[in-house]
Amino acid sequence: MDATPATVTTTKVTAIPGDGIGPEVMRATQQVLAAAGARLEWEDALAGAEAFRKGIVSGAPQETLDSIARNGVALKGPLETPVGYGEKSANVTLRKIFEMYGNIRPVREIPGLRTPFSGRGIDFVVVRENVEDVYAGVEHMQTPGVAQTLKLITEVGCERIVRLAAALAVAEGRRKVTVSTKANIMKLTEGMMKRVGEQVLKDYPQLAHEHMIVDNCAHQMVIRPEQFDVAVMTNMNGDILSDLAAGLVGGLGVAPSANLGDQVAMFEAVHGSAPQIAGKGLANPTALLLSAVMMLRHIGDFATAAKVEHALYVTLEEGVDLTGDIAAPGQGVSTWAFADRVVANLGRESAKVPAREYRPLEMKRWPAITWYRAATTRELVGVDVFVESERDPRAIGITLQAAAEGSAFTLEMISSRGAQVWPDLGGNTFLVDHFRARFMFKEAPKGNGIAEITDLLQRIGRQHNWMHIEKLQRFDGADAFSRA
Numbered sequence: 001m002d003a004t005p006a007t008v009t010t011t012k013v014t015a016i017p018g019d020g021i022g023p024e025v026m027r028a029t030q031q032v033l034a035a036a037g038a039r040l041e042w043e044d045a046l047a048g049a050e051a052f053r054k055g056i057v058s059g060a061p062q063e064t065l066d067s068i069a070r071n072g073v074a075l076k077g078p079l080e081t082p083v084g085y086g087e088k089s090a091n092v093t094l095r096k097i098f099e100m101y102g103n104i105r106p107v108r109e110i111p112g113l114r115t116p117f118s119g120r121g122i123d124f125v126v127v128r129e130n131v132e133d134v135y136a137g138v139e140h141m142q143t144p145g146v147a148q149t150l151k152l153i154t155e156v157g158c159e160r161i162v163r164l165a166a167a168l169a170v171a172e173g174r175r176k177v178t179v180s181t182k183a184n185i186m187k188l189t190e191g192m193m194k195r196v197g198e199q200v201l202k203d204y205p206q207l208a209h210e211h212m213i214v215d216n217c218a219h220q221m222v223i224r225p226e227q228f229d230v231a232v233m234t235n236m237n238g239d240i241l242s243d244l245a246a247g248l249v250g251g252l253g254v255a256p257s258a259n260l261g262d263q264v265a266m267f268e269a270v271h272g273s274a275p276q277i278a279g280k281g282l283a284n285p286t287a288l289l290l291s292a293v294m295m296l297r298h299i300g301d302f303a304t305a306a307k308v309e310h311a312l313y314v315t316l317e318e319g320v321d322l323t324g325d326i327a328a329p330g331q332g333v334s335t336w337a338f339a340d341r342v343v344a345n346l347g348r349e350s351a352k353v354p355a356r357e358y359r360p361l362e363m364k365r366w367p368a369i370t371w372y373r374a375a376t377t378r379e380l381v382g383v384d385v386f387v388e389s390e391r392d393p394r395a396i397g398i399t400l401q402a403a404a405e406g407s408a409f410t411l412e413m414i415s416s417r418g419a420q421v422w423p424d425l426g427g428n429t430f431l432v433d434h435f436r437a438r439f440m441f442k443e444a445p446k447g448n449g450i451a452e453i454t455d456l457l458q459r460i461g462r463q464h465n466w467m468h469i470e471k472l473q474r475f476d477g478a479d480a481f482s483r484a
Contacts, residue, residue: 010039011299014067014074019048020273021283022077028285028339029075029292035343036311038296038304043067047090048079048273059090065097068264075295076268077288080275091268092137095130100259100266101157102164103128104294105242107225110286111352112316113250113326117225123354124228125172126245127165128238129193130259132157135235142467143388146434153189153234156371158196163364164260165232166204171361176208176229177201180217180237188482190214193234214241221245246270253325256290258298262365267295281334284323286312289342297358305358308342313350315342375475380449382409382440382472384481385457387464390433393421396464400437403459408452409439413484420484438484440472 015030017023033040045064052059059079068074074094081089094100105126109118138150165177179197181190194211201209212220214237220227221241225248233241246255252271259266269287277283289312296305316322321341324332333341389396393414404411414422415436419429437460445452453469460466473480 010041011073011301012041012043012071013295014045014064014071015042016045016047016064016074016076016079018077018273019050019080020078020275020278022048022079022273024279024281024283024335025269025285025288026075026077028283028335029288031339032285032289032308032311032342032346033292033296033304036304036308036346038301038308043071045074047076047094051090052080058093060093060097068094068098068266072264073295073299074264074266075288075292076266078269078271078273080273092135094266095259098261098264098266099131100261100264101129101131101160102258102260103130103238103242104168104258104260105238105245105270106256106290106294107228107242107245107249108354109249110254110316111313111350112319112322113254115248115250117248120226122225122248124225124245125168125174125230126238126242127161127168127230127232128242129157129161129233129235130238131235133189133235135239140468142386143433146432151186151189153192154371155192155196155373156366158193158234159200160364160366162193162197162200162232165230166201166207167362167364169207169230170204171359172356173359174207174229176210177204178210178212178217178228178231180212180214180231180233180241182214182237183211184213188480190234197232217241218244221248243270250326252287253284254286254290256287256294258291258294260298260361260363262363265295265298267291267298281336282324282332283335284325285335285339286316286326298361300360302358306353307346310349310353311342311345311347313353314345314348317350317352377474377476379474380441380445380471381474381479382412382438383453383456384470384472385437385439385460385466386468386470387435387437387460387466388433389435389464393424393431393435396435396437397422399463400460403463404439404456407456407459408441408443408445408449409456410442412438412440414438415484418484434467436484438472 017026045067047060047064051061079090107124109122132152134149134151136152140148142148169177181194183191183194246252255270257270271287293305293309321333321337323338400411413420416429416431421429
């Protein structure tokens with residue numbers, strides 16, 4: 001059952017048809033929503049390939065950004081994204097500009113779609129942190145043959161996404177939240193998600209919660225997907241596992257999603273633009289229709305959301321007038337015939353729609369401030385210096401020891417791609433021209449340590465090309481850096 005608001009007002013929505021099949025599935029979706037009586041006013045906007053062709057490197061013109069900011073709600077079709085070179089993803093741009101930090105991906109068995117998992121009652125939600133992690137896009141070539149990306153995880157970012165996952169569980173009457181991380185390897189970044197998640201979920205005693213290593217989570221989603229209710233994870237893990245989860249119930253072609261922030265919500269189909277069938281009336285609008293159902297619930301129109309969802313499920317369940325990707329061989333119909341069938345089924349109810357009483361999602365509002373996490377004590381204990389060299393580790397160790405002689409530091413170790421190579425531990429590390437040299441202060445610096453670090457870098461620079469440094473600090477008595 002869906003709660004029904006006392007009054008229904010007209011909501012202005014930014015409509016971004018997108019690329020390839022986007023305009024077709026958008027038109028079909030709007031047709032169904034209008035027939036269902038959704039009180040929506042559409043404001044068309046441009047993003048994606050056409051914007052790139054106009055030289056807009058973000059893929060999103062200012063007029064589109066202004067429309068989204070004005071309306072606070074957007075429905076978006078698929079956008080083309082350059083791969084490997086050139087412009088940034090317009091999808092990522094929109095999420096970052098409007099700080100849509102939460103990506104919501106429902107994973108539910110769909111009637112009429114046969115998969116190896118049919119009949120098992122899969123019904124869970126993947127909640128993905130949407131703006132941090134390696135998607136910050138901070139990358140550098142360290143040497144001509146070594147690239148680096150920064151995995152940026154913040155305490156407040158972890159808290160925001162876990163609180164959103166918990167709020168979603170409460171709004172949908174779910175019972176368990178699984179925090180999934182790679183904290184066994186990345187103890188500071190992924191470990192932060194684990195620690196913060198466990199702490200935050202203590203505030204929700206009505207919810208059971210657990211931690212699961214992400215590779216095991218992928219394994220469990222395939223072995224026993226019924227065990228999940230809400231699964232929350234960092235950006236890259238969530239990106240991968242939400243697509244895996246979609247594969248359990250029919251694939252990306254029928255997978256809806258929402259991107260939520262404090263000011264803006266954007267609902268989108270997560271499938272590609274399928275340029276090979278664009279303009280042929282062959283596209284399946286199911287994913288965008290289900291995304292629109294999520295949008296209707298977001299704006300409080302629970303009754304229309306239920307009406308559209310039931311009509312869609314009845315259509316898929318009966319198997320009459322389905323698009324070619326899900327119909328029996330040779331029986332596929334056009335996008336428009338499928339939409340017409342859904343419209344004809346409005347008012348009918350499917351027994352396959354899960355009995356769930358949706359409530360308004362109560363998201364915490366985060367203040368627009370520069371978030372600062374203070375430490376009671378802060379100690380600078382050393383510095384990692386990354387150097388480029390074609391010498392062997394023993395030779396590098398000799399030269400760096402010589403550089404440190406007479407400085408405030410001693411050379412503690414040298415590593416290559418995270419494995420210690422000096423002092424020699426007797427392994428067989430494959431060497432590349434990128435080394436991390438760890439220098440520790442002989443005694444605590446009297447000031448901020450900058451003068452001592454500058455002196456060390458000048459000494460190292462006489463024999464080596466160094467790329468960057470990382471301070472080694474202790475916060476509140478605990479090491480704030482990893483070991484080799």
